[in-house]
Amino acid sequence: MKSTTQIFLMIGATILFSLVSFSGAAQDFTGAWKLITQNGKPFADECIKIYSEGYFMFAMHDKEGKFIKAGGGNYSVDKKNYTEVPDFYTTDSTKVRQPVNYSYSLKKDELTIEAPMHGMVLKETWKKVDAEVSPLNGAWRFGARVNDEGVAGERRGGTSPRQTIKILSGNYFQWAAFNYETKQFMGTGGGTYKLEGGKYTETIRFFSRDNSRAGMSLTFDCRLDGMDWYHKGKGTTGTPVSEVWEKIK
Numbered sequence: 001m002k003s004t005t006q007i008f009l010m011i012g013a014t015i016l017f018s019l020v021s022f023s024g025a026a027q028d029f030t031g032a033w034k035l036i037t038q039n040g041k042p043f044a045d046e047c048i049k050i051y052s053e054g055y056f057m058f059a060m061h062d063k064e065g066k067f068i069k070a071g072g073g074n075y076s077v078d079k080k081n082y083t084e085v086p087d088f089y090t091t092d093s094t095k096v097r098q099p100v101n102y103s104y105s106l107k108k109d110e111l112t113i114e115a116p117m118h119g120m121v122l123k124e125t126w127k128k129v130d131a132e133v134s135p136l137n138g139a140w141r142f143g144a145r146v147n148d149e150g151v152a153g154e155r156r157g158g159t160s161p162r163q164t165i166k167i168l169s170g171n172y173f174q175w176a177a178f179n180y181e182t183k184q185f186m187g188t189g190g191g192t193y194k195l196e197g198g199k200y201t202e203t204i205r206f207f208s209r210d211n212s213r214a215g216m217s218l219t220f221d222c223r224l225d226g227m228d229w230y231h232k233g234k235g236t237t238g239t240p241v242s243e244v245w246e247k248i249k
Contacts, residue, residue, distance in 0.1 A: 028106055029077060032130035032169040039123050049126065050167045050174055051075070055139040055249040056084065057167045057174045059190055061206040065214025070188045072165070072176055082113060087163070088178035088185045096183040132170025134195055139167045139249035140229055146242040158248065166245060168193065173202060198222055200231055207236070
């Protein structure tokens, strides 16, 4: 017969193993994924989805960069189910803050998700295209403008439903501006980036407000200070930009 101490040790080991397994499953989603097939058919347009630990964004555009649609918000995952709770969804605002539950299969760098939608079953296969690690990995919330002396203005904070969020994997980025309370969508853009020698360079692959911006590259001075990310340069219109972003996920 096992002693009480042995039983408690076994229970503790089982709990620890379960927590590690769950954490590993959630961790495996992080990075950038490309939509390969939808309901068994090859997906013709470009669709990249970026996951941090608990937040996601995706955007769909054609090969020339013409914007089609986008969405993003919080997600959770356990051993069987994957749930998204959108903060914005450009083609159907009624989906904002409404949980969507999927069954899923994750095998190395291939993710398959499945859910009933519009009287049919939607099945998608995604291929991992970016597992690189960068100091900028994760989800960031716009904090404040920064003046010429490097002083940030009053922070917007996380209590307002009006948010601008930027999510990055090792090589891909996407930002979006929205109000999850009014379900209003203001804009999104994204593409690939490089971080080298204190310089952050974006190459835009899509921009919902102006398709002609696809292909542009923008370089910013970049500095990390704890959970704050400062960057300074010029935006797509040539207007000076100096901002601080706060890491949230």
